[in-house]
Amino acid sequence: MIPILDSKRQYATIGNEIEKAVCEVLRSGSYILGPNCKALEVELAKYIGCNYAVALNSGTDALHLALRALDIGKGDEVITTAFTFVATTEAIGIVGATPVFADINPDTFNIDPKEIEKRITPKTKAIIPVHLYGQPCDMGAIMDIAKRHNLYVIEDCCQAIGAEYKGQKVGTFGDIGCYSFYPTKNLGGMGDGGLITVNSENLRNRVVALRNHGGAIRYHHDEIGVNSRLDEIQAAILRVKLNYIDEWNKLRRAHAKTYNELLAGCPDIQTPKELDNTYCVYHQYTVKIPNRDEVHKMLQEAGIGAMLYYPIPLHLQKVHAHLGWTKGMLPNTEKDTEMVISLPMFPELTLEEQKTVASTLINCIEKSKAAV
Ligand SMILES: *Cc1c(COP(=O)(O)O)cnc(C)c1O
Numbered sequence: 289m290i291p292i293l294d295s296k297r298q299y300a301t302i303g304n305e306i307e308k309a310v311c312e313v314l315r316s317g318s319y320i321l322g323p324n325c326k327a328l329e330v331e332l333a334k335y336i337g338c339n340y341a342v343a344l345n346s347g348t349d350a351l352h353l354a355l356r357a358l359d360i361g362k363g364d365e366v367i368t369t370a371f372t373f374v375a376t377t378e379a380i381g382i383v384g385a386t387p388v389f390a391d392i393n394p395d396t397f398n399i400d401p402k403e404i405e406k407r408i409t410p411k412t413k414a415i416i417p418v419h420l421y422g423q424p425c426d427m428g429a430i431m432d433i434a435k436r437h438n439l440y441v442i443e444d445c446c447q448a449i450g451a452e453y454k455g456q457k458v459g460t461f462g463d464i465g466c467y468s469f470y471p472t473k474n475l476g477g478m479g480d481g482g483l484i485t486v487n488s489e490n491l492r493n494r495v496v497a498l499r500n501h502g503g504a505i506r507y508h509h510d511e512i513g514v515n516s517r518l519d520e521i522q523a524a525i526l527r528v529k530l531n532y533i534d535e536w537n538k539l540r541r542a543h544a545k546t547y548n549e550l551l552a553g554c555p556d557i558q559t560p561k562e563l564d565n566t567y568c569v570y571h572q573y574t575v576k577i578p579n580r581d582e583v584h585k586m587l588q589e590a591g592i593g594a595m596l597y598y599p600i601p602l603h604l605q606k607v608h609a610h611l612g613w614t615k616g617m618l619p620n621t622e623k624d625t626e627m628v629i630s631l632p633m634f635p636e637l638t639l640e641e642q643k644t645v646a647s648t649l650i651n652c653i654e655k656s657k658a659a660v
Contacts, residue, residue: 290632290641292593293472297636302528306478309524316520321500324523329483331530336449336457336465338485340492343518344499347446347468350482351379351416353516354442354464357494360385360413367407368416368444369399370602370613371621375468376418376444377602386611388412389603391618395561397421397574397628400620401429408433414440419448419458421597421630422474422540422569423562427453427461434462442466445485449475450537452567459485464495469526474540474571475533477522539635540570543642547573547631550646556653558627572597576627577649579656584629586652592645595630 299306313324325343333341344350360366362384368376370389377387390403397420404415415434417425425443434441441462445451449467451458459465469481486492497504502513548559558576562568574597577583587594601621603613615622631645 289591290593290645292595292630292632293634294636295471295476298634301636302532305528306525309528310521313520313524319520321517322520322523324520324527325518328518328523328527328530331527332467332483333485335530335533336459336485338460338465339487340485340489342484342486342492342495342499343523344482344484344495345516345518346480347444347466347470347473347482348375348379349499349514349516350446350466350468350484351375351442351444352382353495353498353514354466354484355379355383355385355414356498357491358414358440358442358463360440363411364413365409365411366414366416367404367412369418369420369621370604370618371397371598371624372418372420372444372602373446373598374602374605374607375446376416377608380416381607385413386411387602387608389613389618389621391620392624393426394620394624396423396425396563397624398423398425399430401426401433404430404433408437408439412437412439414442415462416442416444417462418444418446419451421560421574422448422451422571423560424448424451424453424458424566424568426563427458431461446470446473447571448569449473450533450567451569453563454565460487463488464491469522474537474569475526475529477525479519479522481518481522481526482516483518536635537569540633541568543633543635543637544568544570544573546639546642547646550642551575551649554650554653556657557649570633572630573633574628574630575649576624577629577653578627579653580627580629582656582659583649583652586655587629587648590648590652592648593632596628597630599625601625
């Protein structure tokens with residue numbers, strides 16, 4: 289059995305440090321937005337390379353509060369990808385705005401800048417590029433479009449902490465960057481957590497107020513906010529893990545290279561391509577294959593934890609049915625939805641396991657073709 293992710297193996301390496309940090313929090317009596325949270329915000333702003341970071345309850349809240357801070361709401365359109373986790377468009381829906389989908393570049397799975405331009409209307413207020421699977425979007429082209437059309441950019445970096453475009457970390461190109469610390473993410477807590485990165489002091493202050501019931505001063509409420517405070521236990525855990533993130537991302541990249549080599553001999557498998565001048569952090573290692581559903585089933589039966597991210601593109605989800613998108617409107621997105629499969633990927637993965645995954649995948653594809 290080779291799982292897609294094995295959190296226990298990571299815990300075995302740093303568990304002592306984490307238990308010490310958590311016990312200190314338990315003894316401290318300070319459990320919400322305390323010293324660990326403050327320190328985490330400073331450390332992550334420094335790591336990512338922006339003026340401010342604000343810690344929140346989840347990546348979904350980060351997207352939601354980023355939209356709120358930019359005053360995006362009813363009547364506004366936000367251009368994004370349908371090839372992402374639902375939280376991206378859910379946040380747009382929560383503020384009452386309308387998601388507008390642009391097709392992807394099939395080489396990178398990320399939003400295609402040329403397609404963004406086609407979807408701009410007088411109602412468009414913002415673009416949300418998603419750095420999917422840890423691969424940076426073409427931020428040069430996206431920022432150029434945003435500047436020409438006077439649009440905000442909110443980067444969904446939930447899968448891409450540490451990823452770089454032209455030597456600069458994602459989350460620092462647009463107006464606001466959004467991160468998730470969901471346990472399976474490259475920097476994962478042991479519960480929910482999220483963060484925004486921002487350079488503007490005004491936007492930072494607005495999110496700080498929104499996360500705590502819409503007021504910067506206790507019991508003074510200026511607008512409807514939410515409760516999206518990060519707890520000290522998560523912040524303490526994340527501070528320990530932040531010391532390892534570069535090392536872990538390096539290992540993910542090395543594993544991706546190994547998979548590329550192991551799978552190179554099979555012409556049916558399209559291994560991931562990287563944009564020039566990017567540093568991909570491989571939250572997922574995702575390939576395109578024929579007979580995907582059948583091969584997926586065979587892999588599961590063989591004990592390989594392969595997953596489909598994501599089986600239904602967002603423009604065809606029931607939640608967005610009222611927007612009127614139908615099959616055929618995003619051909620690249622729809623085609624790749626049927627071909628992608630993500631293979632086991634985590635820093636502690638061994639070479640032996642990778643060899644087993646690769647040879648099993650190649651065998652399953654051969655078998656599926658013989659059956660047709
Ligand atoms: C995980 C994820 C989110 C949501 O993060 P949560 O912390 O689970 O709320 C948003 N967008 C993308 C692309 C994600 O992968």
